[in-house]
Amino acid sequence: MPSSEAYALLTSVIQPRPIAFVSTVSLSGVANLAPFSFFMAGGSNPPSVCYSPVLNSRGEEKDSLRNVRETGEFVVNTVDRPMALGMNETSAALAPHESEWELADFTPLASELVRPARVQESPAHLECRVFEIVEHGSGPTAARYVIGEVLCLHLRIGEYSTIARMGGPHYIDAGTGEQFSLKRPG
Numbered sequence: 109m110p111s112s113e114a115y116a117l118l119t120s121v122i123q124p125r126p127i128a129f130v131s132t133v134s135l136s137g138v139a140n141l142a143p144f145s146f147f148m149a150g151g152s153n154p155p156s157v158c159y160s161p162v163l164n165s166r167g168e169e170k171d172s173l174r175n176v177r178e179t180g181e182f183v184v185n186t187v188d189r190p191m192a193l194g195m196n197e198t199s200a201a202l203a204p205h206e207s208e209w210e211l212a213d214f215t216p217l218a219s220e221l222v223r224p225a226r227v228q229e230s231p232a233h234l235e236c237r238v239f240e241i242v243e244h245g246s247g248p249t250a251a252r253y254v255i256g257e258v259l260c261l262h263l264r265i266g267e268y269s270t271i272a273r274m275g276g277p278h279y280i281d282a283g284t285g286e287q288f289s290l291k292r293p294g
Contacts, residue, residue: 111249116275119145124272124280128159129185129195131216131224132175134204139216139225141198141208142172143187145273146251155258157184157234160251164201167247171204176254180238181222184256185230186270189281192290194229200293221259231268235260 109117119125128147132140142161150156161173169177176182187195194212202208209216209225216225219235226233236256244251269283277289 115249119273120275123274124282125274126270126272127187127195128157129187129191129198129227129230130159130172131183131185131227132172132181133179133224134171134175135178138171138205139207139209140171140175141212141214141227142170143195143199144172147184150255155261156239156255157236157258158253158255159184160253162249162251163247165248167250169252171202173241173252173254174204175224176238176256177241179223181224182236182238182254182256183219183222183224183226184234184236185227186232188231188268188270189286191227191229192271192279192288196290197293219260226262231264231270233262234258235262 125145126147128144130142144159146160148158150158164170194214197212198208215228217228219226222235236258239255239257242253269281271279271281274280277291280287
């Protein structure tokens with residue numbers, strides 16, 4: 109089965125998918141911010157998460173994966189409805205020396221235990237250290253599973269609800285059940 113067909117089927121069957129809005133930083137200090145809907149809690153002893161970046165159309169690592177491989181650190185920021193448009197903008201393909209933070213106008217907030225910044229607007233932040241990166245497949249869209257140990261968790265006080273990805277361009281607000289669509293940038 110072609111990978112594009114497998115992607116369409118999997119994302120139509122497995123839903124809603126929570127969004128890991130992952131912040132990383134390169135060895136040269138360039139901050140990166142990217143959304144991943146292949147994301148889950150990994151366990152509680154130790155607390156861990158797993159997200160799956162895929163290789164680009166040339167079979168090469170994208171910035172987020174390269175950064176976590178080089179530095180061993182990342183932050184998972186959750187996404188609520190007011191953040192949806194900006195989060196979507198960060199899925200655009202930028203050159204490695206460009207930062208998605210400015211593109212989407214999110215506010216960096218210093219982390220306590222890792223170098224990548226947290227997204228101030230996010231309702232929750234999980235500061236993580238890479239436990240393992242598992243390579244699965246080769247070539248364009250091959251998966252990599254980044255397993256991270258959660259070192260520190262920050263929660264916004266008060267009510268909020270996160271959004272999740274459905275099939276295609278569709279999303280759902282987990283708190284209200286409202287569905288909406290976002291067209292991915294160019």
